[in-house]
Amino acid sequence: MKIKKNDTVYVISGKEKGKTGKVLQVSKDKNRVLVQGVNFVKKHTRQTRQDKPGGILQKESPLHISNLMFQCPRCSKPSKLAAKFLDDGSKVRICNSCEEMV
Numbered sequence: 162m163k164i165k166k167n168d169t170v171y172v173i174s175g176k177e178k179g180k181t182g183k184v185l186q187v188s189k190d191k192n193r194v195l196v197q198g199v200n201f202v203k204k205h206t207r208q209t210r211q212d213k214p215g216g217i218l219q220k221e222s223p224l225h226i227s228n229l230m231f232q233c234p235r236c237s238k239p240s241k242l243a244a245k246f247l248d249d250g251s252k253v254r255i256c257n258s259c260e261e262m263v
């Protein structure tokens with residue numbers, strides 16, 4: 162699992178196919194990713210307080226990781242990521258398209 166918060170992802174399948182957005186949240190089980198501006202669902206909210214009227218709220222819903230691909234900030238292409246270890250032992254991510262560190 163290489164997608165992290167604040168990455169940009171590209172949707173490769175499903176009704177949101179072709180959209181891109183910033184990762185807002187990666188869920189704990191690592192299979193679901195919340196992407197900014199993608200996969201809006203309407204949520205009906207009930208009035209819980211006097212000053213907070215109920216109604217329909219548009220909210221992003223998480224997408225399954227298999228529907229997403231990392232979009233490289235360097236070459237702007239949806240890319241696969243490779244892991245690489247630097248000389249000091251730290252692990253970095255490498256874009257498979259442009260071979261830049263991301």
Ligand SMILES: [Zn+2]
Nearest residue numbers: 233236256259
């Ligand atoms: Zn790239």
